[in-house]
Amino acid sequence: MMLLDAGLAPGTGNIILLVVGLYLLISLLTGIIPALRVSSSVTGYVAGDRGMNVLVLYFVIGASIFSSFAFLGGPGWAYSRGAAAFYIIAYGITGIIPLYFFGPRAWRLGKKYGYVTQAELLAARFNSRSLSILLSVLTVAVLIPYLTIQMKGAGYVLNVISEGGIPEWVGAGVTYLVVLFYVYFSGVMGVGWSNVFQGMFMMILAWALGLYLPNALYGGIGPMFEAIIESGNAAMLQAPGLLPDGTPWNWWGFSSAVLVSAIGFSVWPHFFMRSFAAKSERSLRLSLVLYPSFLLFIVPILLIGFAAVVMYPGVEPADSILPYVLMRLELPAVIVGLFCAGTLAASMSSGDAILHSAASIGVRDGIAKIGSGNASMSDTGERRLIRIFVLLIGLIAYYFAVFSEISLVALLLASYGGVAQIFPVVFAMFYWKRATRAGALSGLVGGIIINVLFLMYPEWKPLPLHEGMYGLVINVLLLTGISLLTRPESPERVETFTRC
Amino acid sequence: MASSRQNFPWYRRVFFGIMLIVQLAIIWPGFALFSAAEPLILGFPLSFAWLIAMLLLGFAAFVGLYVLDNRREDAAEEELKAAMPSPEKNAGDAAAQTEGRS
Numbered sequence: 001m002m003l004l005d006a007g008l009a010p011g012t013g014n015i016i017l018l019v020v021g022l023y024l025l026i027s028l029l030t031g032i033i034p035a036l037r038v039s040s041s042v043t044g045y046v047a048g049d050r051g052m053n054v055l056v057l058y059f060v061i062g063a064s065i066f067s068s069f070a071f072l073g074g075p076g077w078a079y080s081r082g083a084a085a086f087y088i089i090a091y092g093i094t095g096i097i098p099l100y101f102f103g104p105r106a107w108r109l110g111k112k113y114g115y116v117t118q119a120e121l122l123a124a125r126f127n128s129r130s131l132s133i134l135l136s137v138l139t140v141a142v143l144i145p146y147l148t149i150q151m152k153g154a155g156y157v158l159n160v161i162s163e164g165g166i167p168e169w170v171g172a173g174v175t176y177l178v179v180l181f182y183v184y185f186s187g188v189m190g191v192g193w194s195n196v197f198q199g200m201f202m203m204i205l206a207w208a209l210g211l212y213l214p215n216a217l218y219g220g221i222g223p224m225f226e227a228i229i230e231s232g233n234a235a236m237l238q239a240p241g242l243l244p245d246g247t248p249w250n251w252w253g254f255s256s257a258v259l260v261s262a263i264g265f266s267v268w269p270h271f272f273m274r275s276f277a278a279k280s281e282r283s284l285r286l287s288l289v290l291y292p293s294f295l296l297f298i299v300p301i302l303l304i305g306f307a308a309v310v311m312y313p314g315v316e317p318a319d320s321i322l323p324y325v326l327m328r329l330e331l332p333a334v335i336v337g338l339f340c341a342g343t344l345a346a347s348m349s350s351g352d353a354i355l356h357s358a359a360s361i362g363v364r365d366g367i368a369k370i371g372s373g374n375a376s377m378s379d380t381g382e383r384r385l386i387r388i389f390v391l392l393i394g395l396i397a398y399y400f401a402v403f404s405e406i407s408l409v410a411l412l413l414a415s416y417g418g419v420a421q422i423f424p425v426v427f428a429m430f431y432w433k434r435a436t437r438a439g440a441l442s443g444l445v446g447g448i449i450i451n452v453l454f455l456m457y458p459e460w461k462p463l464p465l466h467e468g469m470y471g472l473v474i475n476v477l478l479l480t481g482i483s484l485l486t487r488p489e490s491p492e493r494v495e496t497f498t499r500c
Numbered sequence: 501m502a503s504s505r506q507n508f509p510w511y512r513r514v515f516f517g518i519m520l521i522v523q524l525a526i527i528w529p530g531f532a533l534f535s536a537a538e539p540l541i542l543g544f545p546l547s548f549a550w551l552i553a554m555l556l557l558g559f560a561a562f563v564g565l566y567v568l569d570n571r572r573e574d575a576a577e578e579e580l581k582a583a584m585p586s587p588e589k590n591a592g593d594a595a596a597q598t599e600g601r602s
Contacts, residue, residue: 083535086551090526093558094519100565222543229537229545237537239547255527262523282570289566292559299552 012333016161019337020344023201024178027348030197031182034189042382045187046360047116047276050107056192057287059199060274060353062294066202067146067350068153069412071343072319074298078305080318082236084249085305089298090258095265096291098423102266103275103284105430105500110276118272118426119365125429125497126437127489129369134444135422136366139269142415143358144397149412150351151176151401157343160323161336169402175344179352180394184387188277191352198345203297205342210300213307213325221303227310236309252464260468264420270357272426355397359389414455417468421447424475428483433494439483447475511568518561525554 038044077085115121123132151172158171182190218224240254278284308321315324363386368377428435451471524530534550541549
């Protein structure tokens, strides 16, 4: 909090920063306090002793979509690409469903055999340490850019709101110091309780601003869209909207992007592993069933972007539209401060979960499995190593956020295609007895290679589909083909998973 | 023990049917039929209103699945309790039984 007080403008600036500081303090407290009640084991740190209730689980699951990508990128897409932004809502509608079926199975196996990550399940089903290591490398590789984007978002908002008073490196640094603190000490329960606070906070703010803006600027949602149509922008409201260069997006691109993201959604490792933290099967299923209510909160977020189309044309970059509009409305400083904190909440509630999962998976599925098989790590040793990884990964992401110029959003969207490749293997784990280790490994590796190949050379694609689709086709072919060509695996082990 | 029929009671089939329709309605070809900007429905462009309607339909179907799954689970538990009257062992068995079905 000391850093925040340095060098601010007198008057309103003070109030805004005071509100933000207060928000950060509450986040820190809600994140730290649960540490007192969780056991100091790895299961306590990674899966909250399998004791998360519906309220916490609902917000942890919901926060995964309410990232700074949704909070800043959502209005940005609506503002610059119109109906293309519907993609953000569309893939979650069906994307959540597989987890309703996978989750309780994972939960039962976890309770019985002590699993806390997705890779542990897969490695046990396919009797393969390389599968575990491969998945941990893939996970850490996609989660670091994801975390970096969250940090950038936080630094960016504080910078714009303070009108340059807080440099981005300070904004991102202070915000994520708070996150680092409670993730380090409390593990997943800290992530959980702080997400409850942050989630409620940003939901209220999203609705308030999403309904207020169209009313204040146009006199209602209908008149706002009428104004967009009358201003000659009707094309942007026609699905599937526009491409970044302003030309219409095609159905191939939109449909395959929605499908690949929906398929990948349930198997994102940091998302999937929350199944293990649930208190009971029913609380897990209920929090998953309620998930679409979070998608409804994307609607007002998109309205914020649409509200700016006619009033504030030509803002660059489009992602800055939310803070841009906020600074131009004559709002009381307290309100601006609250919105600023809301954006931070979106960033932090995703960032903390990502940081925690990347460290847990990197250690438990990667490092711990690389060492010689018989010398397994002690529980305390493992937890200590996970904590060191929390610091390490936090620092790496911070480095990228502050010093690197790579386009991370592009990288993140690309990673959806890679993550989707985990789906066929997870599905086969539970539902296809005949799947073998060779089949799973070749499917996963083949899918990822094809995905990366078409990502790097898009001109090789026969149709303008998302590269993840091609990866999935090869993946499924290899998984089924190689599995059928290799000898079936021990029925005892397989049935633990297919009949659980 | 669990036959495919037990795993796929009628309402699960209905659920998957609805979700297939929802999925096709939010990408090509379903969405293409309702992709226009006008007319405005409750103030929202047709395309946006259609997407929100599909979101609500999917949500309702999901809640329905949850309610019916729980009801079936409870019924199976009751049945098992009634069938075997040794209380302690029974409770464990019932839990294992009901867990075996999602």
